[in-house]
Amino acid sequence: MIRSTKDFWSGLIYLFLGLSAIVIARDYGMGTALKMGAAYFPSVLGALLILIGSISIIRSCIVQGTPIGTLAFKGLAYVIGSVVLFGLTVRGAGLAIALPVLVVISALGSSRFRWGPTLVMAVGLTIFCVLVFIKGLGVPLPIIGLWFGGR
C-alpha cells in the first residue's frame, strides 16, 4: 500500500533514470578504476540513483506523506506550449510576430487573463525587444521572417 505518493513517483523517476543511465552506458566502454572509460562515472551514478530510488519507494510504503495536490495542467500546457511555439516560429515568422504570440498564448494560461493589459504588454515588449536585442545587441533574429515576406 502506498502511503506517500510523492516518494513513490519520485522513486520511480530515479529508478527509471538510473536504469537508463546504466543501460545506455553499456555501449561506451567501462575501463577500470585506474583508467576510467566513458561509462565508469555514469554507471556509478546510475547505480546510486537506483539505490536512492529503491529507498524512496520502500519509504513510500512505510512513511505517511503529504499528497501531491492538484496539477496546474492548464498553466503547464499554456506556458510550455507557448515557449515551444516560440522556438518553432521565431526564425521563420520573425521576432515581431513570434514574440506577441508568445505573450498572448502564455498569458491565456492565467485565470485572470484580460485582453487589454496583455495586448499593451505584447506591443510594448515587442518594441523594446526589437530595439534592444536586434538593433542594439545584434541578436541574429529577423524582425519579420521569411514566412511573412521579410528577409
Place this chain on the structure above:
Amino acid sequence: MELFSNLALGMSTAATPINLLYFLQPVSALIMLAGIYYGSQYGGSTTSILVNLPGEAASVVTTLDGYQMAKQGRAGPALTASAVGSFFAGTVATFVLALFAPPLAEAALKFGPADYFSLMVLGLVASVVLAQGSLLHAIGMVVIGLLFGLIGTDVTSGTQRYTFGIPELADGIGFVTVAMGMFGLGEIIRNLESESERSVVIAKITSLMPTKEDWKRMIAPILRGTVIGCAMGILPGSGSILGSFAAYSIEKKVSKNRHQFGKGAIEGVAAPEAANNAGAQTSFIPMLTLGIPSNPVMALMVGAMIIQGIQPGPSVIKEQPQLFWGIIASMWLGNLMLLVLNLPLVGMWVKMITIPYQILYPAILVFCGIGVFSLNNSTFDIHFMALFGALGYIFSKLGCEPAPMLLAFILGPLMEEYLRRAMLLSRGNPWVFVQRPISATLLGLAVLAMLSVLVPSFSKTREEAFKE
C-alpha cells in the same frame, strides 16, 4: 518567489549574447556580469522589507523582521539598515577577497585532483543540507544533476554520451538552459496553480533615517553578520544563502533584544543583509582561485572567461592581474553605486512588484526565450528550456527541490575529470581521498555537515528556517 533573480538571470543572459562578450574586453564583460549579480542580491532585500516577498533565497530571512518593521511604519530605517549593512559588509568582503584570494590561489596550486574532487563533494553536500524538504530527494536530485551534466562529448575518450544522435547535444546542455527551465518556467507554472489574489500591501516610507537607538543596535549585528557571511561565502554551493540564515539564527541567540525577533527587530534585518552581501562577494573566491563555480552566475562568468581564452583556475590571478583587480575595484564601486542608487529607486522596485503577475510572467518568458536563444543562436535550446520547465514543475510537485540539481549539473563534468585524474595518479587506489590531508579535511567537513542534519536539534532549526 525567485522572481527577481529569474528576471535578472534572463535579462543578463539576453543582454550578453556571445557576440557581445567577444566585442567587450574580458574585464568589462565579467564586471558587467558581476554587477548584475550583486545588483539582484541587493534588490531582493527591498521587496522583502516592503512587500514581504523575498527577491531571492538569501533574502528570505530578511522578510521575518523587515516586513514587521515596515508594518510598524519603520520601513525607512529597515531599508537603511539593510543598505548600510550591505555596504559595510561588501566593503569588508572586497578587502577580504583582495587580501586572501592571491595567497589562497597560491595555496590552491598545491591542490591535487583528489583535493578538488573532495572540495566539490563538500560543495554538493552543503547544497543538500541547505535544500528544503527531504534529504533523500536532495541527494537524488544531486545525482540526477551530475548525470545530466555528463550529457555531451566525453573530453577524455571523445565518446558522445547520452546524445541520442542529436548533434546539438554534442556540446552538452547549457546550464543556463537548465536553470531558466527549472527555475524560471517551473516557478511560473507553480505560481499559476494557485492564483490567489496577491494582496500586495505596500508599506509607506516616511523617513529613511534610523533613530540613534537603531544605529546603536545595528553596529554589532552588522559586524557579526559580515564575519559570518565572509566565512560562509567561501564554501562552494552555499554562498550567500547559508550566511544569511546563520547570521539570523546567531543574532537570535546572542542579541539582548531577542524577544523582539520576528516582531520587527532591526538586528534581524541588519545581520542577515550584511551576511548575504559579504557572502555574495566572497563566493567569487572559489571561482577566482580554483576555477570552481559555486552558483549559476559564477558558472556564467567561468563560461565568459573560457570564451575570452582565459582558463579559470589558480593561475588566473597571477596571469590576468588586470582581470582580478578589475573585478575587485568594480565590486567596491558597485557597492557604492547600490548604496547611492538603490534607496532613491525604491519606488521603482515597488512599482515593478505591483504589476499583476499575469502581466509580468509572459515578459519573463520572453526574456528567457531570447536569452536562451542568444547563447548558441539556436532555437533548439528554447525547446530544451521548455522541457526542463516541465521537468522542474513535476519535480517540485514531488517535493524534489531543483537547486542542488543545478549545482551538481555544473560540477558533473568537472568532478568526473578530477576523479579520473586522481585515480590515475594514485594508480587506482581509492584511499587517496583520505590519505591526502587537504582532501581528508574537506571530506571530514562534508561528513560533519551531513551528520549535522541528522542531529535532531539542528534539523529542527533547519525546518524552522525553511518554514517561511
